[in-house]
Amino acid sequence: MxxxxxxxxxxxxxxxxxxxxxxxxxxxxxxxxxxxxxxxPQPPITLQEFITPLRERTYALTVAGNFLFTFGLFIPINYIITQAIAGGMQTSLANYLVPILNAASLFGRIIPGILSDKLGRFNIFFVVSSLTAILILALWIPASSNAAIIIFAAFFGFSSGAFISLGPVLVAQISPIQKIGMRQGLLYFMMSIGALTTSPIGGAIMASQNGSYWGVKVFAGVMCAAGSVLVLLARFSGAGFNPRTKF
Structure with missing residues (x-):
């Protein structure tokens, strides 16, 4: 539009x-x-109430994982159009990559949510966040054709959409019901730091490589992978090492 x-x-x-x-x-x-x-009505929240959850290992690992993942999440969203045009895609087609990404995100926000109720929220979150990292590192980096970039946009939209919808669910699962709002606010505060700084970081990486997109793609993939690992550690912290445990 x-x-x-x-x-x-x-x-x-x-x-x-x-x-x-x-x-x-x-x-x-x-x-x-x-x-x-x-x-x-609740009494005013004190600074101590924001610090206390971060002393809980499972919550702290969950927030740290989402924080790092956010650094990688917005790189494809912000750079996929310009990268595709630089790779030879027509501008008229490249402008539809983000709509394709968002359309696939609709299904990513619904289907993994349904599966998470059956198989465990942390379990499904780790799967979709790992898939996002793999898509960036294994598909977006080598993608050179229009078809490959379009396929990446669709699959990335699905997996990243699942990340956005499942993040607050993880916090709700490991938090007292009276503190869910405050703890989710703390999660989004931490994520906002990554969301606001990741594009300038990506631009600095590109500038250091004379406009090449290779480094910024690697940065995005590594950040998503690191975030996935921390969420996996949070899952182990909350439910142990048995992969069959629904958590």
């Missing part, structure tokens, strides 16, 4: 139109959402 709007109404009004569309959808969401339980 934005690609078609910018030539017609300019960048400013394209952004405003997108914002109005989001506003309309949020109004519908806010008018239709309903709390399952009546509100219970």
């Amino acid at each position: 934005i690609n078609h709007l910018i030539p017609k109404v300019g960048f400013g009004w394209s952004m405003r139109i997108a914002a109005f569309m989001i506003l309309g959808l949020l109004i519908i969401a806010n008018l239709t959402v309903k709390s399952r339980t009546p509100p219970h």
